[in-house]
Amino acid sequence: MTSSESTDQQPSTDAQRAVTIKELRVYRGPNYYSYEPSIHMVVDIGALEDSPTDLLPGFTEQLMALLPGLHDHQCSRGHDGGFVERLVEGTWTGHVSEHVALELQRTAGHEITRGKTRSTGERGVYNVIYGYLDETVATLAGRLAVKLVNHLITLVDDLEQTPGRSTIDTDFEFKAEHEAFLRTSQRVAFGPSTQAILEEAISRDIPWQRLNSGSLVQLGHGVLQQRIRATMTSMTGSLAVDIASDKELTNRLLAAAGLPVPTSEVVRNDDDAVRMARRIGYPVVLKPLDGNHGRGVAINLNSEEEVRAAFVEAYDQSRQGYVLVESFITGKDYRVLVIGGNMVAIAERVPAQVIGDGSSSVTQLVEITNSDPRRGVGHEKVLTRIEVNTAAVELVRAQGFEMDDVPPAGEMVKLALTGNMSTGGISIDRTFEAHPDNIDIAEEAARVVGLDIAGIDFLCPDITQPVRETGGAICEVNAAPGFRMHTHPTIGEPQFVAKPVVDLMFPPGTASRIPIVAVTGTNGKTTTSRMIAHIFKGIGRKVGMTSTDGVVIDDRLVIRSDASGPRSARMVLQNPRVDFAVFEVARGGILREGLGYTRNDVAVVLNVAPDHLGLRGINSVEQLAKVKQVIVEAVPKNGAAVLNADDELVAAMRRACSGEIVWFSIKPHNRMIADHCRRGGKAIILEKGELGDQLVLVHGRRRMPLAYTHLLPVTFGGKAMFNVQNAMAAAAAAYCAGAHLHDIRAGLRSFTSSFYQAPGRMNLTEVRGVKVIVDYCHNAPAMIALGDFVDRFFEDTTGIEKPQRIGVVATAGDRRDQDMVDLGYQAGKHFDRIIVREDERLRGRKPGETAALIVEGVHRAQAEGARVKEVEVVLDEIDATAASIERANPGDLVVLCVDRARAVWDQLQTIGNVAQAGAADEFMQD
Numbered sequence: 001m002t003s004s005e006s007t008d009q010q011p012s013t014d015a016q017r018a019v020t021i022k023e024l025r026v027y028r029g030p031n032y033y034s035y036e037p038s039i040h041m042v043v044d045i046g047a048l049e050d051s052p053t054d055l056l057p058g059f060t061e062q063l064m065a066l067l068p069g070l071h072d073h074q075c076s077r078g079h080d081g082g083f084v085e086r087l088v089e090g091t092w093t094g095h096v097s098e099h100v101a102l103e104l105q106r107t108a109g110h111e112i113t114r115g116k117t118r119s120t121g122e123r124g125v126y127n128v129i130y131g132y133l134d135e136t137v138a139t140l141a142g143r144l145a146v147k148l149v150n151h152l153i154t155l156v157d158d159l160e161q162t163p164g165r166s167t168i169d170t171d172f173e174f175k176a177e178h179e180a181f182l183r184t185s186q187r188v189a190f191g192p193s194t195q196a197i198l199e200e201a202i203s204r205d206i207p208w209q210r211l212n213s214g215s216l217v218q219l220g221h222g223v224l225q226q227r228i229r230a231t232m233t234s235m236t237g238s239l240a241v242d243i244a245s246d247k248e249l250t251n252r253l254l255a256a257a258g259l260p261v262p263t264s265e266v267v268r269n270d271d272d273a274v275r276m277a278r279r280i281g282y283p284v285v286l287k288p289l290d291g292n293h294g295r296g297v298a299i300n301l302n303s304e305e306e307v308r309a310a311f312v313e314a315y316d317q318s319r320q321g322y323v324l325v326e327s328f329i330t331g332k333d334y335r336v337l338v339i340g341g342n343m344v345a346i347a348e349r350v351p352a353q354v355i356g357d358g359s360s361s362v363t364q365l366v367e368i369t370n371s372d373p374r375r376g377v378g379h380e381k382v383l384t385r386i387e388v389n390t391a392a393v394e395l396v397r398a399q400g401f402e403m404d405d406v407p408p409a410g411e412m413v414k415l416a417l418t419g420n421m422s423t424g425g426i427s428i429d430r431t432f433e434a435h436p437d438n439i440d441i442a443e444e445a446a447r448v449v450g451l452d453i454a455g456i457d458f459l460c461p462d463i464t465q466p467v468r469e470t471g472g473a474i475c476e477v478n479a480a481p482g483f484r485m486h487t488h489p490t491i492g493e494p495q496f497v498a499k500p501v502v503d504l505m506f507p508p509g510t511a512s513r514i515p516i517v518a519v520t521g522t523n524g525k526t527t528t529s530r531m532i533a534h535i536f537k538g539i540g541r542k543v544g545m546t547s548t549d550g551v552v553i554d555d556r557l558v559i560r561s562d563a564s565g566p567r568s569a570r571m572v573l574q575n576p577r578v579d580f581a582v583f584e585v586a587r588g589g590i591l592r593e594g595l596g597y598t599r600n601d602v603a604v605v606l607n608v609a610p611d612h613l614g615l616r617g618i619n620s621v622e623q624l625a626k627v628k629q630v631i632v633e634a635v636p637k638n639g640a641a642v643l644n645a646d647d648e649l650v651a652a653m654r655r656a657c658s659g660e661i662v663w664f665s666i667k668p669h670n671r672m673i674a675d676h677c678r679r680g681g682k683a684i685i686l687e688k689g690e691l692g693d694q695l696v697l698v699h700g701r702r703r704m705p706l707a708y709t710h711l712l713p714v715t716f717g718g719k720a721m722f723n724v725q726n727a728m729a730a731a732a733a734a735y736c737a738g739a740h741l742h743d744i745r746a747g748l749r750s751f752t753s754s755f756y757q758a759p760g761r762m763n764l765t766e767v768r769g770v771k772v773i774v775d776y777c778h779n780a781p782a783m784i785a786l787g788d789f790v791d792r793f794f795e796d797t798t799g800i801e802k803p804q805r806i807g808v809v810a811t812a813g814d815r816r817d818q819d820m821v822d823l824g825y826q827a828g829k830h831f832d833r834i835i836v837r838e839d840e841r842l843r844g845r846k847p848g849e850t851a852a853l854i855v856e857g858v859h860r861a862q863a864e865g866a867r868v869k870e871v872e873v874v875l876d877e878i879d880a881t882a883a884s885i886e887r888a889n890p891g892d893l894v895v896l897c898v899d900r901a902r903a904v905w906d907q908l909q910t911i912g913n914v915a916q917a918g919a920a921d922e923f924m925q926d
Contacts, residue, residue, distance in 0.1 A: 020046070021043055022125070025593070027594035029566060029594040029596045029634075030595045030598070031595070031630060032626065035633060037594065038131055040129055041128040042120065043094045045126065047124075049123060053092075054087075055090065057156060059156050063096070063148075066174055067100065067103050069106055070083055093153070094117050094128055095126075097145045098116070098117045098128045098130050100144075101115075104141040104181065105132065107182065109185070110138075134185070137185045140181055151174075193231045194215045200502045204512075206512040207512065207597070209573070221578075222514040223514065223576060229480075231480045232453070232480045236479065237451075240449055240479065241480075243449050246289060247264075247290070247324050248289060248324055257448045261475075264324055266289060266323070268323070274304050277304075280327050282303070285298065285325070286301060286325055288324070290319050296316065297314070300328055329473045330461070334349070335349055335427075335481070336438075336455070337481060338455075340453075344495065344497050346429070347429055350427070351415070351416045352392075352425050354369055356412075362396055362403045365407070384424050385424060386416075386423075395414055396413060401413060428492055429486070431486075435464055438463055441474070442474075445477055451479055452504060453480070454479065454481065455478035457475050458472060460473075514573075515602075516601050518634070519584050521605055521650075522608055522609040522781060522782075523782045524725065524729075525564070525584045526584055528604060528733075529584040530545070530751070530758050531730035532733050533582045534750070535734045535743060535748070539743050543580045544572035546564060546565075546569055548584065551568050553572070566597070569585075569595070590628075591616045594630075595631065599639070600631055600634050603639070604733045605631070607647050608621060608628055610781070611779045613819070615814060625652070636659060639659035643663060644665070645663040646670075660682070662684070662732045663682075665684075665685055666724060677699070678700075682700075684706070686724065692708045692709060693708065693724075695731060722789070765905075767885055768888075770888040770889070770891075770892050771892070774901060774908075775897060778810070778811045778812060779823060780822035780823045784826050804888065804889065805833070806831060806833045806887060808835045808884050809823065809837070810851075810899065813841070821857040824855060825858070826861075827854075828859075833870045834870070834872075835871075836858070836871065855871055877904065878904070881908065882911065
């Protein structure tokens with residue numbers, strides 16, 4: 001399922017009375033609309049904007065008849081029935097779709113109540129937000145909800161056209177659609193064992209990720225992670241599983257340890273099976289050597305014919321083609337669950353059966369039993385429906401009945417020989433009734449096989465008596481035993497068996513989360529993220545970092561792409577080497593999928609400026625700030641938010657933070673910071689001194705100098721003020737994440753803006769005597785900061801002839817027209833010559849369209865008497881790079897605002913190498 005889908009339905013018009021889904025998104029983690037994972041549907045209700053539910057005759061009644069559980073929805077009223085009141089009073093169908101989607105999830109066993117519906121500002125178009133436990137189930141619920149609402153609207157329209165009708169025709173196959181929805185929900189849902197472990201992990205605040213469509217789940221982050229598949233864990237030995245799967249080998253090992261086991265032999269054909277049955281002595285049991293869940297098991301076989309018939313089914317269920325013949329032990333069937341060497345639960349398993357009432361046939365008794373609401377398909381519910389198959393019919397016949405016969409009242413009729421719950425059996429909790437000797441035997445059996453989680457199957461007359469005295473034996477040792485019989489016994493108290501499993505993987509006091517630092521802002525995200533990662537790499541941490549450059553694991557680029565979104569974050573958290581994570585968080589990723597994780601220990605917000613406006617419903621810089629604020633909202637109480645005190649929109653985010661606030665500022669005498677630190681708070685400030693500007697960490701009354709700005713390579717002698725700010729933010733984040741001041745100083749002083757350490761971020765080189773800077777500058781705010789640097793770069797220049805400044809400028813085609821004009825205008829203030837190019841991906845623009853808008857801004861600056869003298873258009877990025885070098889003289893400065901940084905860098909090296917080769921040839925000729 002993709003995170004975003006557009007519907008194939010045509011948008012509704014004012015003439016249509018229908019709800020259409022314009023867009024559907026899955027948010028995996030905190031997002032713009034909710035702190036919790038959510039589904040976001042953008043729906044268009046068309047002409048229904050003028051028809052709330054109180055104007056739709058019969059709509060409410062029919063909806064409640066189909067989904068009576070809606071009576072429990074409180075909505076905004078705060079009491080049961082609140083949503084029904086809203087329906088009667090009149091609400092819009094977008095809101096109805098939200099509640100129907102929630103109720104449909106509830107029918108699938110997903111108790112979710114979070115939801116809200118808000119107008120987008122466009123007539124008839126609404127944002128429908130609702131929570132989920134499983135995204136597949138939730139998206140299906142949303143689509144079925146809209147389908148149901150539209151059907152009821154159609155019926156209302158028919159009723160209005162036929163006033164004489166007193167009832168509404170319900171020809172919509174909602175029951176069939178709902179059953180299909182439930183079947184899909186059952187297919188994608190975790191089994192009861194996995195779900196029990198997950199619920200225990202969640203209660204301990206252990207994060208988790210589903211790794212496949214089945215039951216493979218990661219608990220914890222990075223180097224701290226453990227994995228489970230059903231009830232197998234990262235600690236379950238493969239050798240122990242192999243031993244448990246080989247029932248003959250298991251019996252031999254248990255017998256060698258002096259544990260009671262039945263006599264058994266392995267055979268490969270029915271003749272050998274008969275011969276071994278005679279040797280062992282009837283009655284016997286046949287089972288596949290490597291089977292599970294009771295499949296192919298036949299018990300109490302008393303003749304050659306029964307053995308031959310049972311062999312066929314047992315052989316079919318064996319992957320290796322071996323069948324085990326063993327002596328039949330009489331008694332009750334008990335499952336002893338051993339975890340970490342200790343017994344944690346015991347259940348008596350009773351095979352599927354019915355009890356005669358004197359008037360119902362066996363078939364009718366099965367139907368009555370299956371009507372129990374606790375019974376469902378597979379692991380859908382506490383109990384499984386009894387399946388009447390050929391084996392069941394034969395077993396009933398062996399007891400002297402046919403399926404249509406009526407058993408006497410009180411007579412028990414078995415429909416299965418084994419007590420597995422998956423075949424319709426029931427369980428009775430016997431945890432506190434077992435004799436200590438029997439518990440010792442079970443625990444020893446688990447140790448002999450070597451399983452951390454084992455299901456020991458006992459057959460004995462009474463578990464309360466020692467089996468060595470009363471008779472009985474261990475008939476099987478199971479790897480990955482099911483928990484349902486213990487967590488949801490039919491009779492008796494449930495046992496919380498998931499707790500010792502989680503204790504095994506995460507003993508009390510053990511960490512499960514690695515530190516996460518999230519960095520966002522309009523400009524400077526990647527550089528700041530790299531600085532933080534560099535500091536902790538110097539400490540010796542195995543840092544996983546995401547950025548627009550790609551995914552970096554322990555200083556190695558493993559994926560080269562724009563990786564500033566939630567999927568890349570989850571990849572880092574899955575890596576078993578990572579013990580510290582630094583995430584660059586972009587606006588697009590938050591709006592597309594949310595954060596992708598639940599919380600970050602440190603949130604860094606650098607700045608908020610107009611960029612990417614007009615996309616995904618974000619039309620103002622205030623809305624953009626709310627998007628970036630998501631990482632601040634994801635800070636826990638023991639975390640911290642590092643905020644730019646010089647940016648009003650960023651400073652306002654302090655109200656959304658549950659943890660502490662750490663400020664950074666380049667402006668002197670900030671009263672807010674002074675008051676904050678006086679109360680014991682933290683801040684990084686810029687102080688002027690005799691030797692230059694200095695970064696100072698203030699913590700309460702303590703003032704701790706960090707570094708002079710001119711000694712930080714990334715600041716170009718303190719001239720790149722935007723990198724001074726980035727360094728301050730990185731230092732504050734590192735301090736909050738536990739780095740020592742010495743390590744922070746060392747990291748800042750050794751971090752450079754070389755292409756190989758920070759590609760596309762103020763990379764300085766020299767080509768033919770021309771100084772060239774490569775940077776990703778792509779919007780007006782970034783151009784203002786870059787222009788300030790260019791001005792500072794030449795402030796010490798002396799002489800009659802001033803160096804020329806050449807800028808190669810461009811931006812992405814999905815920006816607004818005004819943003820492109822503003823970029824050109826700001827560039828015109830700082831460069832003598834401007835070459836305008838375009839990105840390789842035009843993003844919906846025609847060739848030359850983006851360039852023309854930038855040129856318009858340059859001409860506007862030119863008309864106001866700005867610095868720029870010449871402007872030209874060279875659309876191709878590589879050609880524009882070559883043109884800028886051709887037009888420059890030694891000593892000039894060329895600033896390349898790049899899209900494909902590596903291709904441009906390679907081009908510069910090629911030009912430089914050609915120049916060096918030419919100079920060498922000229923020298924040789926001389």
